[in-house]
Amino acid sequence: MINVLIPNxxxxxxxxxYMKDIPCFEGKxxxxxxxxxxxxxxxxxxxxxxxxxxxxxxKKYISELLExxxxxxxxxxxxxxDPEIYILSNYKKAFEEYGITVLVSDRVVLDICYNKLNMNxxxxxxxxxxxxxxxxxxxxxxxxxxxxxxxxIICKPVYGxxxxxxxxxxxxxxxxxxxxxxxxxQQYLDNFEEYGIxxxxxxxxxxxxxxxxxxISMRSGETDKxxxxxxxxxxxxxxxxxxELKHIGNLDCDVLADGEKYYIIDLNxxxxxxxxxxHASGTNLLELILRMINxxxxxxAFNSYKERVLVMKTISVVQTIWxxxxxxxx
Numbered sequence: 001m002i003n004v005l006i007p008n009x010x011x012x013x014x015x016x017x018y019m020k021d022i023p024c025f026e027g028k029x030x031x032x033x034x035x036x037x038x039x040x041x042x043x044x045x046x047x048x049x050x051x052x053x054x055x056x057x058x059k060k061y062i063s064e065l066l067e068x069x070x071x072x073x074x075x076x077x078x079x080x081x082d083p084e085i086y087i088l089s090n091y092k093k094a095f096e097e098y099g100i101t102v103l104v105s106d107r108v109v110l111d112i113c114y115n116k117l118n119m120n121x122x123x124x125x126x127x128x129x130x131x132x133x134x135x136x137x138x139x140x141x142x143x144x145x146x147x148x149x150x151x152x153i154i155c156k157p158v159y160g161x162x163x164x165x166x167x168x169x170x171x172x173x174x175x176x177x178x179x180x181x182x183x184x185x186q187q188y189l190d191n192f193e194e195y196g197i198x199x200x201x202x203x204x205x206x207x208x209x210x211x212x213x214x215x216i217s218m219r220s221g222e223t224d225k226x227x228x229x230x231x232x233x234x235x236x237x238x239x240x241x242x243x244e245l246k247h248i249g250n251l252d253c254d255v256l257a258d259g260e261k262y263y264i265i266d267l268n269x270x271x272x273x274x275x276x277x278x279h280a281s282g283t284n285l286l287e288l289i290l291r292m293i294n295x296x297x298x299x300x301a302f303n304s305y306k307e308r309v310l311v312m313k314t315i316s317v318v319q320t321i322w323x324x325x326x327x328x329x330x
Contacts, residue, residue, distance in 0.1 A: 002027045002293060003074045007065065008054070008081045009033055009040030015080070015271065015286070016045045018279055022287045030072060032065075039318045047072070050329040054084045062091050064328065069100050076293060077102045078286075080271050082161040086110055101293060105247040105269045112245065113267045116158050116184065126244055129263045131187035131256075137176060140185045144172075154186040155179060161268075164221065189263060192256040196223050196274035197238050199253060200285050202298055205246030207239045209285065210302045211278040219313070222273025227310040228281045235302055237262055250275070250285055277311035 002025075006015055009031040016029045028046035034053040041048040049068050052061045068074065077100060079085045088095075089104045096102075104110070112122045120130045132149050134140040135158075143149045155178055156166040168188065169175045179185070193214060200209035212234060216225035234257065242251060245267070252272030256263040271285075278285065283305045288298055 002076055002290060003030065003072060004028070004076045004078065005030045005032065005069065005074045006078050006080060007032045007051070008079070008084050009038060010081065011039050012080055012271075013040035013043035013045075014276060015078075016040070016043050018284070019286050020044060022284065022290065024287070025290060028072070030068075030074060032068070036323070042318045042320050052328060054087050058087050061087070062094075066095065066098070069095070070098060075100055076289070078271070078289070079104060082114060082268070082270070085270055086114065103249045103289065105249070109245060109247045109269060113247075113269050114159055116156075116160070119267055122245075123264055126241075128241065129261055131189055131263055131265065133187070134185040137179055137185070141172070149187055152188050154188050155183055156186065157182055158184050161221075189256050192258050192263070195229075195234070195255045195257060196226060196272065196277075197234075197253040197255060198272070198275060198278045198283070198285065199238055199242040199247075199251040200249065200288060201242055201247050201251070203248055203292055205243075205248065206300075207242035207302075208298045208300045209283055209288070209304075210235050210239050210242070211281060211283050211305050212238075213274055213277045215274070223277070225310070225312045226274055226277045228277055228305060228307055230303065230307050234262060239302060249289065276313070277309060278305070280311050281305035281307075281309040
């Protein structure tokens with residue numbers, strides 16, 4: 001029996017339901033957050049905890065998390081937000097000493113994925129396409145004058161998550177006013193379709209699943225509507241990437257395509273907002289994690305999902321009793 005914790009659950013309470021629906025799962029699913037008003041705390045879980053904000057006091061948070069895991073016999077932690085994944089990667093071996101598996105990739109993988117300049121370098125060295133990218137206005141202006149790039153462009157953080165502080169800019173005056181250290185300028189690829197791809201690797205970094213989804217719309221930086229598609233060329237392309245990156249668990253990828261060329265614009269080593277479409281298509285990645293924990297061999301099956309499965313997120317209402325406090329509770 002494996003008890004699971006999904007920390008900083010936010011709005012992704014559906015992950016609890018997905019886990020509990022697995023026929024072979026006999027454990028409990030706990031959730032936590034640093035915000036008492038996170039809707040995911042009030043769903044079909046076996047208990048929730050209010051813990052410190054990971055980035056505010058890393059050591060305090062890890063201490064609380066470890067205490068919760070030992071108290072409730074939790075053996076698997078599945079983090080779902082970027083800042084926490086980085087922190088937990090530093091303590092992965094410490095949790096292993098207590099028999100607790102933290103589903104995060106090695107630090108070298110995280111350094112590639114979370115720094116978009118590192119990501120571009122990694123991809124280009126291996127022959128993948130990325131949009132033209134600049135770290136200063138002067139080099140961008142030189143290519144603009146040489147007609148290698150045109151407005152509009154995308155301005156976004158080198159380290160970023162969920163499209164936060166990402167802005168489309170259509171003139172030099174606005175670019176000069178908006179641009180600052182920590183941002184980068186990137187080519188805007190018009191008339192390209194955007195795809196979200198879930199690439200799943202084993203603990204050994206071997207690719208075993210690849211599910212492709214055509215994005216229809218976004219909301220608050222994550223996929224709101226999408227449907228599954230099959231594209232053999234794109235699938236082979238992405239599976240090769242997974243075998244080279246050697247991440248662990250799921251990799252949420254964003255790709256722009258025009259039918260001939262594929263540009264990779266983001267790699268997120270976690271479950272992304274588009275996972276519900278993958279799950280609905282018959283690919284249960286949470287079940288694969290449990291099977292991996294039980295040391296079962298996972299056979300690659302890249303074409304095993306249902307095609308043209310449309311998933312749309314809705315707005316549901318959660319209610320509880322308001323309390324004028326947000327103290328640590330576990």
